[in-house]
Amino acid sequence: MPRVGVLALQGDVREHVSMLEELDVNVVRVRHPEDLDGLDAMVLPGGESTTIAYLLNTSGIRPVLEEKIRAGFSVLGTCAGLILLSSEILGGRSDQWCFSALDVAVRRNGYGRQIASFESPVEVVGIGSVPGVFIRAPKIERCGDDVEVLATLDHGDGAHPVLVRQANVWGCAFHPELTSDSRVHQLFTDSL
Amino acid sequence: MLRGGVIMDVVNPEQAKIAEDSGAVAVMALERVPSDIRRDGGVARMSDPQMIKEIQASVTIPVMAKARIGHFAEAQILQALDVDYIDESEVLTPADEENHIDKWGFTVPFVCGATNLGEALRRIGEGACLIRSKGEAGTGNVVEAVRHLRTINAQMRRLQSADAAELFALAKDLQAPLPLVQEVAATGKLPVPLFCAGGISTPADAALVLQLGAEAVFVGSGIFKSEDPVRMAKAIVEATTHFEDAAVVARVSTGLGEAMRGAETTSLEVRLAERGW
Numbered sequence: 001m002p003r004v005g006v007l008a009l010q011g012d013v014r015e016h017v018s019m020l021e022e023l024d025v026n027v028v029r030v031r032h033p034e035d036l037d038g039l040d041a042m043v044l045p046g047g048e049s050t051t052i053a054y055l056l057n058t059s060g061i062r063p064v065l066e067e068k069i070r071a072g073f074s075v076l077g078t079c080a081g082l083i084l085l086s087s088e089i090l091g092g093r094s095d096q097w098c099f100s101a102l103d104v105a106v107r108r109n110g111y112g113r114q115i116a117s118f119e120s121p122v123e124v125v126g127i128g129s130v131p132g133v134f135i136r137a138p139k140i141e142r143c144g145d146d147v148e149v150l151a152t153l154d155h156g157d158g159a160h161p162v163l164v165r166q167a168n169v170w171g172c173a174f175h176p177e178l179t180s181d182s183r184v185h186q187l188f189t190d191s192l
Numbered sequence: 193m194l195r196g197g198v199i200m201d202v203v204n205p206e207q208a209k210i211a212e213d214s215g216a217v218a219v220m221a222l223e224r225v226p227s228d229i230r231r232d233g234g235v236a237r238m239s240d241p242q243m244i245k246e247i248q249a250s251v252t253i254p255v256m257a258k259a260r261i262g263h264f265a266e267a268q269i270l271q272a273l274d275v276d277y278i279d280e281s282e283v284l285t286p287a288d289e290e291n292h293i294d295k296w297g298f299t300v301p302f303v304c305g306a307t308n309l310g311e312a313l314r315r316i317g318e319g320a321c322l323i324r325s326k327g328e329a330g331t332g333n334v335v336e337a338v339r340h341l342r343t344i345n346a347q348m349r350r351l352q353s354a355d356a357a358e359l360f361a362l363a364k365d366l367q368a369p370l371p372l373v374q375e376v377a378a379t380g381k382l383p384v385p386l387f388c389a390g391g392i393s394t395p396a397d398a399a400l401v402l403q404l405g406a407e408a409v410f411v412g413s414g415i416f417k418s419e420d421p422v423r424m425a426k427a428i429v430e431a432t433t434h435f436e437d438a439a440v441v442a443r444v445s446t447g448l449g450e451a452m453r454g455a456e457t458t459s460l461e462v463r464l465a466e467r468g469w
Contacts, residue, residue: 009433010217012195031434047217048253051197054215055433058426092252093212108252114276115300136254136276 002040002192005030009055011047011080015177022182023189033064041074041192043185044081046135046175049108052080053097069101074168076188082106082171083138090141101169103144104161110139111155122162122174124151127183132162132174140164140173150187194218194254194277194322194408195385198398198429201225201412204243205250211415214425218254218276220410221247226283226330227413227452230462236284238266241273248274256303261468262288264297271300277322279303280315282467283329283412290469295319305389307340307465309347310366313376316384317369323382325406326465327390330413332454334397336465337390341404344386351377390465393418393451395431395444402435419449 001024006016008029020027020043030036042065044052056062069075069085077085086098088105111118111134122132132153140161143149151163162173163184176184197217202208203225211219223239224232238259248255254276259266261280266287270278280293282305295302296319305326306312312323325344327337347366354362354377363373375383388406392398393414401409411428418424427444434440457463 010195010197010215014195031437047195048197050212050253051215051217051429054213054429058215058430059433096252113274114254115271115274 001026005039005042007044010051011045013045016043016045019177019182019185025189033060036064044077044084046079049080049083072168076170078172085171102166102171103147104140105142106138107141108138109136111137122151122153130181130183131179133178134174137173197408198432199410200415205246208247208251212251212253215429220256222258225413230330244273258284260284261286262291264293267293271298277301277303282464286467292318308343310368313368313372321384324387324389328457329390329464331391332393332452333457334391337388345405348376352380395427395441398428398431399435399441413452417452423448
């Protein structure tokens with residue numbers, strides 16, 4: 001049974017944990033670098049990307065996780081987690097860092113502020129329609145050639161990718177963990 | 193996603209930047225922190241839209257702002273300003289002593305304070321999507337926050353142990369909508385996140401209320417009225433994440449300088465927590 005960590009520094013950790021527990025995996029909350037030992041994969045939850053980025057530094061998790069991702073460790077980032085995994089952050093703070101693990105450029109709050117949050121079904125390659133919850137969601141504005149687009153959504157200004165994968169690294173602009181549909185998580189854990 | 197973390201009161205863009213740099217998940221934009229409102233007296237109102245806009249322009253994290261209890265016109269203005277959350281707050285002078293804002297009429301989410309479960313469920317019935325235990329804002333004294341959290345938790349446990357027939361009378365006692373009472377009895381938790389506010393001024397205070405079941409903390413005067421706001425902000429953020437790890441809370445509490453001076457709540461002339469109905 002794979003061991004999957006959920007980065008538990010800030011954000012919707014509990015929702016990811018309970019969704020993963022429904023699937024056939026052992027779930028570990030990650031708050032310290034040593035919690036990464038023996039993990040097969042990890043989820044970076046939605047939350048505030050600046051807060052999670054700050055706490056990745058103070059907790060000492062950042063360099064350990066960076067090394068593991070480079071070595072082929074599987075990660076799924078939702079919302080803020082996608083921002084952290086991306087290669088370029090638009091509309092963020094000029095000093096905001098990212099793991100550069102996924103060759104995409106994302107715009108923070110690309111779909112608008114809190115008040116512009118919305119729900120929309122999302123058609124995902126291989127699994128069909130899943131409910132998409134977009135809360136101050138990042139918008140993927142550029143995708144590298146090695147990035148596989150698993151779902152796109154047109155929210156009135158043309159289709160943008162909302163679920164992408166580049167080898168071991170997955171990014172999702174919406175929050176599958178806030179619904180009762182675990183198929184996006186299943187797709188990720190099936191790849192392990 | 194507002195789950196876990198620290199929401200900090202800020203009065204200008206410089207403080208907002210410090211809050212963001214220190215790992216705050218959101219800022220509350222207001223003209224005076226609660227301890228100054230308490231000191232100055234007079235009528236406390238919604239902040240000037242100009243300062244709210246300046247703070248919105250200075251940070252990438254969500255910006256909240258306060259409207260007076262029952263003052264739906266202030267809330268309409270805040271919604272028009274695209275604030276991310278409205279706090280219908282007892283820290284400001286109430287505009288209506290019977291009715292709170294009908295929050296269902298808005299698209300922006302509302303956070304409201306509560307001292308007990310009935311008050312929390314009445315606010316949720318009116319459309320609040322976040323509840324914070326009130327505590328006693330501007331005192332730097334955590335005692336009321338603990339009282340309110342413990343009260344809400346104890347009342348939820350009481351509902352869980354009741355049978356279906358008893359819930360009608362319990363809903364009457366709580367003065368809360370029956371469907372929400374039934375939901376809490378079934379799930380053991382509020383239908384919306386429960387945050388904590390009012391009097392949190394050290395990392396240990398944050399660790400305390402999180403262990404008592406709060407999912408996140410609002411820190412008002414506690415940061416920018418302390419001796420070293422940057423260190424205090426960072427320390428409270430770390431303590432909020434690692435609230436169950438006393439070694440981390442001990443490390444971040446070390447050599448922090450003076451916390452805000454604080455006040456004994458028994459000597460207060462005005463108890464803000466009593467505002468709201």
